[in-house]
Amino acid sequence: MAERLAPAxxxxxxxxxxxxxxxxxxxxxxxxxxKQALGRPAAAExxxxxxxxxxxxxxxxxxxxxxxxxxxxxxxxxGLLSQNRQQLAFEPADYxxxxxxxxGAQTLGGMIAxxxxxxxxxxxxxxxxxxxxxxxxxxRGDAVKSGGRVVKNVTGYDLCKLLAGSYxxxxxxxxxxxxxxxxxxxxxxxxVFGLDAETAVTALxxxxxxxxxxxxLAHLPAAAAAASSVGYVAGAGAAVTAVRVExxxxxxxxxxxxxxxxxxxxxxxxxxxxxxxxxxxxxxxxVQPLLGDRDxxxxxxxxxxxxxxxxxxxxxxxxxxxxxFDWAGGLVWLSLxxxxxxxxxxxxxxxxxxxxxxLLRAPVAVRRKVPVFQPQPAALAALTRRVKDSFDxxxxxxxxxxxAES
Amino acid sequence: xxxxxxxAGTIAQAxxxxxxxxxxxxxxxxxxDDQELRAYESDGLTAYxxxxxxxxxxxxxxxxxxxxxLCGERGVKVVPRGAGTSLSGGALPLADGIILGLGKxxxxxxxxxxxxCVRAQPGVTNLGITNAVEHAGFYYAPDPSSQIACTIGGNxxxxxxxxxxxxxxLTTNNILGLEVVLMSGEVLRLGxxxxxxxxxxxxxxxxxxxxxxxxxxxxxVRVLKxxxxxxxxxxxxxxxxxxxxxxxxxxxxxIIPGGIEMMDRDAIHAAEAFCQPxxxxxxxxxLIVELDGPRVEVDHLxxxxxxxxxxxxxxxxxxxxxEDERLRFWAGRKAAFPAVGRISPDYYCMDGTIxxxxxxxxxxxxxxxxxxxxxxxxxxxxxxxxxxxxxxLYDANAPGELGKAGGFGADILRRCVEVGGVLTGEHxxxxxxxxxxxxxxxxxxxxxxxxxxxxxxxxxxxNPGKVFPQLHRCAELGRMHISRGQIPFPDLPRF
Numbered sequence: 001m002a003e004r005l006a007p008a009x010x011x012x013x014x015x016x017x018x019x020x021x022x023x024x025x026x027x028x029x030x031x032x033x034x035k036q037a038l039g040r041p042a043a044a045e046x047x048x049x050x051x052x053x054x055x056x057x058x059x060x061x062x063x064x065x066x067x068x069x070x071x072x073x074x075x076x077x078x079g080l081l082s083q084n085r086q087q088l089a090f091e092p093a094d095y096x097x098x099x100x101x102x103x104g105a106q107t108l109g110g111m112i113a114x115x116x117x118x119x120x121x122x123x124x125x126x127x128x129x130x131x132x133x134x135x136x137x138x139x140r141g142d143a144v145k146s147g148g149r150v151v152k153n154v155t156g157y158d159l160c161k162l163l164a165g166s167y168x169x170x171x172x173x174x175x176x177x178x179x180x181x182x183x184x185x186x187x188x189x190x191x192v193f194g195l196d197a198e199t200a201v202t203a204l205x206x207x208x209x210x211x212x213x214x215x216x217l218a219h220l221p222a223a224a225a226a227a228s229s230v231g232y233v234a235g236a237g238a239a240v241t242a243v244r245v246e247x248x249x250x251x252x253x254x255x256x257x258x259x260x261x262x263x264x265x266x267x268x269x270x271x272x273x274x275x276x277x278x279x280x281x282x283x284x285x286x287v288q289p290l291l292g293d294r295d296x297x298x299x300x301x302x303x304x305x306x307x308x309x310x311x312x313x314x315x316x317x318x319x320x321x322x323x324x325f326d327w328a329g330g331l332v333w334l335s336l337x338x339x340x341x342x343x344x345x346x347x348x349x350x351x352x353x354x355x356x357x358x359l360l361r362a363p364v365a366v367r368r369k370v371p372v373f374q375p376q377p378a379a380l381a382a383l384t385r386r387v388k389d390s391f392d393x394x395x396x397x398x399x400x401x402x403x404a405e406s
Numbered sequence: 407x408x409x410x411x412x413x414a415g416t417i418a419q420a421x422x423x424x425x426x427x428x429x430x431x432x433x434x435x436x437x438x439d440d441q442e443l444r445a446y447e448s449d450g451l452t453a454y455x456x457x458x459x460x461x462x463x464x465x466x467x468x469x470x471x472x473x474x475x476l477c478g479e480r481g482v483k484v485v486p487r488g489a490g491t492s493l494s495g496g497a498l499p500l501a502d503g504i505i506l507g508l509g510k511x512x513x514x515x516x517x518x519x520x521x522x523c524v525r526a527q528p529g530v531t532n533l534g535i536t537n538a539v540e541h542a543g544f545y546y547a548p549d550p551s552s553q554i555a556c557t558i559g560g561n562x563x564x565x566x567x568x569x570x571x572x573x574x575x576l577t578t579n580n581i582l583g584l585e586v587v588l589m590s591g592e593v594l595r596l597g598x599x600x601x602x603x604x605x606x607x608x609x610x611x612x613x614x615x616x617x618x619x620x621x622x623x624x625x626x627v628r629v630l631k632x633x634x635x636x637x638x639x640x641x642x643x644x645x646x647x648x649x650x651x652x653x654x655x656x657x658x659x660x661i662i663p664g665g666i667e668m669m670d671r672d673a674i675h676a677a678e679a680f681c682q683p684x685x686x687x688x689x690x691x692x693l694i695v696e697l698d699g700p701r702v703e704v705d706h707l708x709x710x711x712x713x714x715x716x717x718x719x720x721x722x723x724x725x726x727x728x729e730d731e732r733l734r735f736w737a738g739r740k741a742a743f744p745a746v747g748r749i750s751p752d753y754y755c756m757d758g759t760i761x762x763x764x765x766x767x768x769x770x771x772x773x774x775x776x777x778x779x780x781x782x783x784x785x786x787x788x789x790x791x792x793x794x795x796x797x798x799l800y801d802a803n804a805p806g807e808l809g810k811a812g813g814f815g816a817d818i819l820r821r822c823v824e825v826g827g828v829l830t831g832e833h834x835x836x837x838x839x840x841x842x843x844x845x846x847x848x849x850x851x852x853x854x855x856x857x858x859x860x861x862x863x864x865x866x867x868x869n870p871g872k873v874f875p876q877l878h879r880c881a882e883l884g885r886m887h888i889s890r891g892q893i894p895f896p897d898l899p900r901f
Contacts, residue, residue: 022888062658063761085660115602126602128610129579140886142850150759151572152793152831154565154614155839155846156873157855158578161610165602182660205520211543211631213699251703304599306520330601355600373604379592380605386861387606391854393886402605 006049010135010143010174016048017172017396018141026399029168031071031107035114037099039167040372041364042400050109053174058149061086065132065149066180070109070173077108081180089181090127091118091285098288098298099361109173115165118285119216119244122208122327124181128164133177136163139170139392149177162387168398170391184246189216189272189280190259194238197221197309197325203266204328205306207243210262212255216244216281217328224290224324230280232270241266244281287333290324296335297342297362303355305329314350319343338363344370373402407454407495407837409871412502416482420459423482427462427504430472435510437461446487446505450552451495451838453754453808458485458499463507467585467593467623473506474621475591483867484589486617488529488560491552493755494836496564496616496872506621508559514538515624521599523582524629528559528622532566535627544629547574550832551740559622565614567832569665569739572790573698574630576832578613583626586612586619589863598626611858616834617869619862636664636698637708640735641715642689642722646670649691650765652718653789656695659714661707663790664698667739670769672784673746673797674738680745683738686722693789694735742786743797750782750799754811758822759831762792771821772796779814781807793831794822820845835873843875852876857883 005027007013020027026044030036032051053069056077060066061084068077074092081087093116096103117126133147146159163170192203200219207214218241225233225240233240243263245255260269272280283289291298303311308329316323321336336343342362351357356374359367376384384403388395395405416423424438437443438460448455459482464470477484483503490497499505511527514535518524519542524535532553535546549568550556556566561577562584574580583597596609612619643649649668656663669677671690678685685692695711697704708725715723726732738745746753760768769785776783782799796818800811819829819839823846829839843852852874859866860880870877 021886060761060763062654063763064657065761115607117602121601125575125579128602128607129575138854140854141888142854144851144854145847146851146855148759148826148828148846150761150792150827150831152567152576152759152788152791153828154576154832154834155828155830156835156843156852157858158565158610158614159855159858161578161607161613162858164610165604165607170606182657182662185660202520205522209519209522209544209631211634211700213633247699248703248706250706251700254702255700302600302603304521327601353598355598356603356605358604376605377594379588380594380596380608383588383592383594383608383861384606387608387858389884390857390861393884 002045004047004049006052008052010053013050013053013172013174014137014141014143017137017139020046020396021141021394024394026396029172029398031110032073032105034096034101034105035099035110037361038095038114039401041367042398044399048172050172051107056080064180065177067149067175067177068108070107070176072108074106074108074111075104082183085183086180087183088130088178089120089124090130091120092116092127093118093285093287095286097286100294108176112164112173112176113166113168119218119281119326122217122330123213123215128161130179131160131164131176132179134160134163134173135175136171136173139394139397144171147177151179167401169388169402170397172397186249186252187244187246187277188252188256189277190243190256190263191232191270191272192241192263192266193236193268193270195219195241195267196239197312199266200239200241200325201306201309201329203241203263204243207259207263208328210259212245212259213247214243215246216242218242218284219325219329220290221323223322227290227292228280228283229289230272230276232272232276233280242280244277284324284326287324291322291333291335293335295338296321297338297366298360299334299336299347300358300360301332301334301351301355303330303332303351307354308332311350311354315346318346340366342366342370409500410877412500413481416502417459423480424460426476427460427473430476431462431464431469435463435465447499449490449492449495449497451493451498451836454495454498454837456499456501458503458505459501461505461507463510465510467587470587470621470623471591471593474587474589477504478589478865478867481865481867483870485869486563486621488557489531489555491556491560492564492834492836493757494830494834494838496834496836498837500871508557511623518599519544522629523599523626525624525626526558528625529557532556532558532561539629543632545632546627546629547580548577558625558627562613562622562625563615563617564834565832567793569667569788572666572788573662573664578610580628581609581613581625582628584609584612584622585624587621587623589865589868616836616873618859618873619868633698635701635704636696636732637704638694638696638726638732638735639708639711639715640724641693641695641720642686643691643693644689644719644721646691646769647766648719649693650762652693652715652720653762655714655718656711657790659710661710663695665694665696666790667694668692668787668789669739669742670785672782673742673786676745676749676784677738677742680748681737681741683734685738689721694739739786746784746797746799751801751803754798754800754815756794756796756798756815756818757830757833758819758827759791759793760822760825760827762789764825764827765792768794768821768825772818775814775817779810781810781814792827816842837872840873841875853878853883860884
């Protein structure tokens, strides 16, 4: 009989996993289910629901640290932080709507398990860079911890890094400690209009290599720009290249002026303030608003930034779709017309050795057939399996979510 | 310090091993002469010494792979070594093992300004990376105090920090890619010029793994544009509490300075006697707060910090008005270790991290311990992130003092863990803190870490005797102990 186990605390999680280990039955781990459509389809008979492990147990703003249960809704944490003018600096994306669900549903644990970072990644690092400590139950049924509550810590292996982005395949996280940071006092965005992707990436590279500490470097080709809810962007009738600066007021104004001057040679420039700036970066972060189509196949490409325009050009020359460039070109979103194989051959050939391609959205049948994650060279794939075995030798946890397992 | 029992068979066959190594690395790349081996018998933690069987200095990745394969087949232990600056004994040799020195991997392979990264061989020094890009206004952010000598490969192995990591992160936050050779001789590339590849973050795992998982043969690092300007405040306080309070206020105000360093009375006096940086001598603690970034921002924040320092009861306050003056503020801090070296025959540098607000408590406790052990201690801290470097003063020639210094240091670290901190912030566990690991981790935690080690190195030939207080065989670690039964929690809600 299918069970949905909903433990209320870490001790019960341990009991659940030990039971599953003893019975050799796999468990699908879920928080609030916002990422069920992410990764390889895995449908275990039993579900381990961690949404009961909810709540912030420690928050010390002047120590820049927060600890919460893995099932804590992220909106709750972000709300608490914003009351103290702090934030998760890596700007976690909300893929809810992108994956066909609602916004604001994800949990802290899910966000860490998928290592989700937004536009500020280029300046402040990824989710994994802010992940200080973990308590978890391994697939062997052992309660294990790693890291701590302080940033500077090299005591033992950094298992937090390993769990970030592991899609729940190594351990069921119960308690997570993250580094939090002050929210910037002010944010503005410099826009450059009408650039093609190649020129835009050059402009973004210039801005990223400036001393102006930019915290967002994105390019919206005309179709993506037209879908924006920000009037200045949608109304441009052209591609929009966006550069964000954040910090104390006088500094932001100064840097914006300098960037307008430096980027003015590329095309006409404009500046977005407060609400408009915020709105644009939220759309870029969450992607869906700028993609339009809700049924397309969506690829997330991690690329060498300067290689991105060429790769995207090659793909869009062979498949219908549109692109969105974040991280100065280092992160490319591709929305392609639905196809039985999500055009994976075209995408992976084009990416070659310059990065990684993940099939972020496609129907279950397609994700079953096509490798969702970048196929790995044999030695790396074998090591990946051994690492998985070291935590979860019977493949109890999220079996098959990242690679085929039986 | 107890190391794994040397294997007499391996030692007996040293000559054959050296001959086989010479087939892989011809010429002077294999060192087996007793005199020459001396240079390798210790690293930055000089209290421990052991000559290796041999030292091999390969120049190519295939040579590294062949050496590891050979050692794997013959059951020979391998200790990787960069510049040998580890403060925790990470490169301490084994009597029945070889040292694999990466010193000849000393070339910058690629500088890519457009993508703001540098590809370097592991033997390039930390400062060598900055030197290679500074003509274009770039630099590599992590700056351990040994940066002139320490190598980027060693930085990755230890996840090195420095004074600027509060704002710019540790090594792990500044590495994009690695090439790694496993004990099997397999060569892996992890990451590259792109960010956050999907798949397990083995790049993150390798960083700080202290040479126990694989040998690093190439590193891709992120480089940053130099900030437009940097200015520092030199603040003096009547108590450690007041200095700690000032740090809390600065961070509470939403300011993340480029660096916040604190020195206590003993460290201040030692530094002033050593290089006369002009520190106030009538205070209990000083803070050096450095702000960097665009000029307007720095000027703006300097004024804010000035106000916060006043509110915390600073009794002396200077703001650097020139680059010379800023560097002078730093000179004393950077010379703190040699300065302490001048007032004491020997010193032992510790490296715990604590939640910052525990600072006054830990310092008070340290003063008590200082009395108990009869040894002085001078303190320098990376105050922004709670990383302590107590320097215990002792005389190795005085009977029993080395042992006492070790005991004092261990007590300090236990205290750090008790208040919610950790054993090591940036120097690594190595052999030095190995036997304290159980104060922070229980058996299950440590066994899981060792299982990860087994995934990389199933025969545990790579740097054994470091990090883990007890060695377990991988087969034993892999065994499952399953207790069959019902779900033992009848009240659990199900749907």
